[in-house]
Amino acid sequence: MYSKTVMDHFKKPRNVGTIENADAIGEVGNPLCGDMMTIYLKIEDERITDIKFQTFGCGAAIAVSSMLTEMAKGKTIEEAKKITNKDVAEALEGLPKNKLHCSNLGADALQVAIKDYEDQKAGKPRQERQQAEKHEHAEKDVCYCPYCDSEVGEGEAFCKSCKNALVHL
C-alpha cells in the first residue's frame, strides 16, 4: 500500500531525535487520528543547519517526518517556508488517499517551528511548546463518494462531482 520511498523512510527514518538548545521548536498534533510530530531546528545565518524530529503515528507519518527533515536541511528560512505538505507527499512518491489528511503534517510542523523562530527574533515571548492551529482537516470526517470516488464532506446531501444523492450512515 505504501511506495518504496515511504517504506524506506519508515524503516530507516532520517534525523530522528531532539536538539538540545534548539533555536526553534514546532509541534503539531492531530487529536482525531492521533498523529503527533515535533520538529527541532538549529539555525545559523538564517539557514537550517540541523533538524531533528520525533513522531507518534503510522508508517506514513514517520516517513513524512523523515522526508521533511531531509528536504528542509540546509535550506534558508525563506526557502524552507515554501515547503508544503504536497511537496513532501510528492517526494515520497505519493501517499494513500486516506493518509493525505491525517499523516501528512510534516510541513505544518516545520512552519510552526519557523514561526517560533521568527517570533523570538521579533522579541515576542516564546510560548511553551507552541501548538499549531488545528490541522486543517482534523475536525472533519473524510469520506468518498461511492459512485465517483470524489471526496465528500460530512453531511453533504449530494456529491459535488457526480451530483448523485448521498446517504450518510
Next chain:
Amino acid sequence: MNIINFDHLSANPILPEVQEAMIDVIRNNYGNPSSQHSLGDAAATALEAARDSVSALINCPVSKEIVFTSGGTESVNHAIKGVAFAKADKGKHIITSNIEHNAVIRSLKRLKLFDYNVTSVSVDKYGMVDPAEIEAAIKDDTILISIMHSNNEIGTIQPIKEIGEIAKARKVLFHSDAVDSVGVVPVDVQELGVDLLSFASNPFYGPAGVGGLYIKRGTAIWPMFDGGVQENNKRAGTENMIGIVGMGKAAEFAKRDMEKRIAHSKMLKEKFLRELPDYLDEYIINGHPEKSLPNHISISLKYIEGESVVLMLDEEGIAVSTRSACAAGALRASHVLLSIGHEFADAQGTMVITFGMENTEEDVERFLAVLKETVVSLREISPLYKK
C-alpha cells in the same frame, strides 16, 4: 521468508482435508442442488450433509434452521434487517451494545433511516455487557436484541445465556453475532437461548466468503435476497457449493478437535502473557482476564501507534493486526477501545494477536524478541515517550 501468522482473526489457512473436499466439488460434483436429475441430487445430498455438520457444531436441533450465506457480514445484515422488516408492525426499537462489529452498527444505522430507533448499552472496562442494563432498556416496542458472542478487538465473551433468558422472558427476539466464536469455542444455540446466530467459516479453517445464519424455527424474518426458493425460502440464489462443502468439512474438524485447539491456543496465550513482562513495559492487556477467546490477545502499547508496529513486524515476517485509526482507514480511534475507557493515544497503540493451530512455542519466543526491538525503536522516535 516464512511468515508467522499471529493474525488468525483476519485469515486462517484452509485445512488440507477441506481443500480436498472443495476440489472434489469443482471436479466431480458441480451440480445445482435445485435440479431434478441425478447431478442435482448429488449436489443436494452434499448440501444437506454440510448443513448437518454445521448444525452439529452449534447444536442446532433441526439442520433446516441453518441458512448458508456469503459470510458473517451477510448473516448479521440478514438477521437484523430481516427481523426489523418482518416485525415492523410490532415495533421499531432495537437494543445493542457499544462494542459491536460494524456489520451490526451500520445495519442499525441504516435502519434508523427508516425510523427504527436503537438503544446501545455501554460496557465495563473489560468490555462486558451488563444483562440488567439490557433488561432495563426493553420497551413495549422492542423487537430485537443484538449482542455479539465475543468481541473481535478485545476477545471478551459476553453473558449471552443470561441475556437469552431475559429476551425469552420478555418475548423479544435475540440475535448474537458469533463470528469469532463459532468453531473456536463451544457455542450451543439451545443452551444460549438465541433466536438468531451469525457465524462464518474461516475462523474454523474453512474458506472465507461463506457463513451461516441460525434462525430458530418460527422466527419472523424477511429474506435479504428475493428470487428462488433456495435455503428454505430464506436466501434466494444458487448455492455456493464449493464454499458450503468446505465449510461443512471444516465444521466436522472444528467439532472433533475443538478441545485440542483450545488447549493449544491457551498454552501459547499463557506463555506469551507470562513472558511478556521480561521483554516489555508500559502496556495494557485489554479484555476480560478469564471470559475471553482462548486464541486472542489485545495489547495497547503505550507511546506508539499500531500501524507502524504492524509494518515493522511484517518486515521481520510476523503478521499481527491493529485497530489503530490510521490502519483501519476509518481515521477514527476504535469505538471498542474508547468504550472500555482508553485514551485516544493508548487506543492508537493497540495490537491484536490471534493464535492458530500451526503456531508453536518457538514462534512465540521469536515474536517476543522481535516485538521488543520494534517497540524500543518506535518509542525512540515517539515524542510521547520520556525515558
